[in-house]
Amino acid sequence: MTGPHRALTRLPFRVRLAAAFSGLFLLSGAALLAFVVLLARYGTAQQVEGIEAQRLDGPDERPWTGASPAPPAYGGFGRTGEVGPGPRHGDDGLALRKVDTTVRAVQEAALDQMLLWSGIGLVVMALLAGLTGWWLAGRALRPVAAVTDTARRISDLNLDERLALTGPDDELHRLADTFDTMLDRLQRAFDSQRRFVTNASHELRTPLAAQRTSIEVGLADPLPGHLTEVRDDLLSTNRDAEHLIAALLLLARSDRGVEEPEPVELAGITEAVAAGLASEAEEHDVALRTLVRGPLRLPGDPVLLRHLVTNLLRNALQYNRPEGRVEVTLDGRTLTVANTGRPVDPDRVGDLFEPFRRLGQDRVGATGHGLGLSIVRSIATAHGAAVRARPGPDGGLTVTVTFT
Known part of the structure; x- marks a missing residue:
């Protein structure tokens, strides 16, 4: 039960709603069809019991019903469909059995045909109900789709945009109004943060x-x-x-993002930063190796990208050991910085990207504040890049930044 239920929960809400329409219609139609078939079977059985056969030849002519214990004579049918002479007295039981078998066969055939074509009609109508449910779900969820698109499009640079949904005062309209109110609070918070950053830089x-x-x-x-x-x-x-x-x-x-991106040559920045930190690496007895495979030009902020590379390399130098190494590789759109050092617990790698988090004090470089990798992650997020870190095979850490 867990597998199908999990698969159903992964389907889009619109698909599940349309499937619910189809399933509900199919179940109700099947119940109605079963009810009609049972009633039709019962009704035809009652009609068969009430059928009368009359003897049309001979002086002893009298009516007979299917419930009568004595098998009466009755009229037969010729090849042309006209009523012919009745059967002989000895053939009455055989003739009655033939009539009963024929009536029951006609009854079963009629019920089978009704069940077959009703089932086909039910499946077709269930499909039509599913398509109708799909269309109705799309119209009902259109305001929700507008909220989703707006939420994806809005950033701290265009927080003044609002949904301003029109229409009746229903649940969806109140949801859109709540979303607009949330955007108002976010805009005030971001404006306050910008003012704080601007003033703090001077104060x-x-x-x-x-x-x-x-x-x-x-x-x-x-x-x-x-x-x-x-x-x-x-x-x-x-x-x-x-x-x-x-x-x-x-x-x-x-954290505010890139306001005005411009083409940046990341390969040149990487080589320049590595060259600038070469003397610091020699001072700490750490081998710094750089491998850049081809130029990489991407849109972004050159100052922030320089800080990203600088923080990665400086963090790799500081959290190292004497006679250790730092390897910097830029291959395609992936920047990798690996260093040696103490083994890092894989369960605590994520903590390194939180502000003011440091795993021990075994560093050969100058003191820091635990903000290096936090800044790296923030700058990478502002440029749409993904940051991953894993413990190195010889201790230390391997940090990978992949640009899209």
Whole structure:
């Protein structure tokens, strides 16, 4: 039962509704046909019992009914259909049996023909009912299809679009109004987020820049040894705060999507980023290898795509081991970054793409905030790409970004 039921639940709602129309009509028609056949069989049986046969020749002429115990004489039929002389007295029982057999055969033939043609008519009408149900379901679900198409088309760039469904105040009209109300709330939320990102880029970066300048100027050399260490700690903390704010702003920007896509050469970006991180790889004693097979031009935001490649490579360098390796491959529309390191639990791979999630502190690079892969996933989603990650055979992680 589980298999057919699961197969039925996977069918579109319109198909299931049309099949329900056909099935309901078929069941009700079959019940009605069975009722008619039973009544017809009972009625014809009663009529056969009431049939009278009369003896048309001889002086002892009297009526006989099928229920009479004595077999009467009756008229016969000639080849031309005229009433002929009745049978002899000794042939009465045989003649009556022939009449009874003939009547029953005619009755069965009539019922069989009625059942056959009624069944054919029932199947044809069930198909017509299914087609009618398909058409009615399409008309009834047309507002739902409009809601679905609008939901697929609307993004944060055109949240001002509304269904504005017209017609009677029924369940579908209230559903469309609820959807429009939800879009109003989403538009206000996205507008508030855009204002926050715009203001935060200035309100947060400016004080940190002023703080860094004050530290560098106020604690300039020459300083006592203990103050030099304090200055370095303050500058490191300030630098980490700036990096965190920049990463959060980048994550918020990528979540908004690509507003004005332009042709981007991903192969050139990949090679440039790998070349820029070569010195950092040497510093951490990690071998960085790059393999680019042919150019790849795709529509997108060049700044965001550069951050995508940079975060992938920097994450592969930081979460690595001494004398490890990072392999970058761009083959067709697939970008793959694999590294070595500690074994990663397959059940926890999905957590790496959540903000501020890190699996251990065994990194050879600088400290981070657990936003690298979150930014990668957000930028990939903004460009319609799919991101997958799996543990490497020698430890570490293999991250694949496939562009459509």
